[in-house]
Amino acid sequence: MQNHHHTTETSHDRTLAIEAIGLKLTYANGTEAVTDVSLEIPSGECFGFLGANGAGKTTTIKMLTTLLQPTSGQITINGYDAFTESNAVRESIGYMAQETSIDPALTVRENLRFSCRAYGVPTVEREAQIDDLLELVGLSSNVDDRAQTLSGGQKKRLDAAMALVHQPPIVFLDEPTTGLDPAARTRLWEYFREINRQGTTVFLTTQYLEEADALCSNLAVILDGEIVATGSPADLKAEIGGEVIEITLANPNETAVEHVRAIIEESEVVTSDDIEAIQPTEDGLSVTSTDAREFGTDFLVRLTEADVTITGFTIRSPTLDDVFLALTDESVNDVGDQDVHSTDHHTEARE
Numbered sequence: 001m002q003n004h005h006h007t008t009e010t011s012h013d014r015t016l017a018i019e020a021i022g023l024k025l026t027y028a029n030g031t032e033a034v035t036d037v038s039l040e041i042p043s044g045e046c047f048g049f050l051g052a053n054g055a056g057k058t059t060t061i062k063m064l065t066t067l068l069q070p071t072s073g074q075i076t077i078n079g080y081d082a083f084t085e086s087n088a089v090r091e092s093i094g095y096m097a098q099e100t101s102i103d104p105a106l107t108v109r110e111n112l113r114f115s116c117r118a119y120g121v122p123t124v125e126r127e128a129q130i131d132d133l134l135e136l137v138g139l140s141s142n143v144d145d146r147a148q149t150l151s152g153g154q155k156k157r158l159d160a161a162m163a164l165v166h167q168p169p170i171v172f173l174d175e176p177t178t179g180l181d182p183a184a185r186t187r188l189w190e191y192f193r194e195i196n197r198q199g200t201t202v203f204l205t206t207q208y209l210e211e212a213d214a215l216c217s218n219l220a221v222i223l224d225g226e227i228v229a230t231g232s233p234a235d236l237k238a239e240i241g242g243e244v245i246e247i248t249l250a251n252p253n254e255t256a257v258e259h260v261r262a263i264i265e266e267s268e269v270v271t272s273d274d275i276e277a278i279q280p281t282e283d284g285l286s287v288t289s290t291d292a293r294e295f296g297t298d299f300l301v302r303l304t305e306a307d308v309t310i311t312g313f314t315i316r317s318p319t320l321d322d323v324f325l326a327l328t329d330e331s332v333n334d335v336g337d338q339d340v341h342s343t344d345h346h347t348e349a350r351e
């Protein structure tokens, strides 16, 4: 698939696919859904926008795709200003919304023809373009099937193809794998990787840390409408520090967890500076620290001496889940303050 390459006379960095500065959006009912979002996403990147339910991901994507006007802030997509050049922005993006765009009564090909008409794809190019896309998303053998007979994963692939019929250089995917089983999700990742490999910039929102880790070279974590961390998955994991000790308790109730926490915090083995986070888990608690391997065994001894019944004790490398937990735990100091790709220097250039 060939991408269009738009040029622009503006002074922006032409290698940026998406640039957003100081976005805020307050809904009519007063909900401050987005309070501080700035992004700089180079062309060709697969970028992950990570956040829990209600964090502000969809609101941000709707602003970036011109469907919602920010209360304040600036957006440049593919070199075009989202407000003064919104038609050019719309032509250069594809958008796969959380809700499906598929008509279940139409066949796969008919759905794609419908998108071609909606996006103004020239008639002579349509069928070849549809065939290429079907191949890309692995639906060639389903071309004459009614959409309602497709599996959940196939439907999502058709939805993604429908957002790509006009060969946009940038595609926005809003929680594209929500509701799929792990196998279908993993298959879908392969198609997204292929779309990105062919040159399309991918902006993906997800609640799944695993998904962001698998697909994205850079991430931003949004919490309560505000970006709290940015960087590569490796940057974010490095930020949280060395290792995580997982302690599994025989009886992981709140009192037991607090008891263990107190033992750890009061032990002379470490000072509070050595510990990045202590988090309750499903069956006990986790302790994150750069020196976990050194004092892990000392913890084990102290807990045994204090008659705490432990059924599991492991030391492992941090995952994005740990990063996310640390960022959302206000008791933990400054993990969220880092800003790997600072956008400050661009604010001046815009004015």
Ligand SMILES: Nc1ncnc2c1ncn2[C@@H]1O[C@H](COP(=O)(O)OP(=O)(O)OP(=O)(O)O)[C@@H](O)[C@H]1O
Binding pocket: 027, 028, 029, 031, 032, 033, 051, 052, 053, 054, 055, 056, 057, 058, 059, 060, 207
């Ligand atoms: N039209 C609306 N009017 C008022 N508040 C809204 C509207 N749409 C969303 N919100 C609120 O704005 C906040 C952010 O919602 P948003 O849909 O952007 O989050 P999200 O991160 O996409 O969540 P989800 O994963 O559930 O889709 C939430 O508190 C939500 O309830």
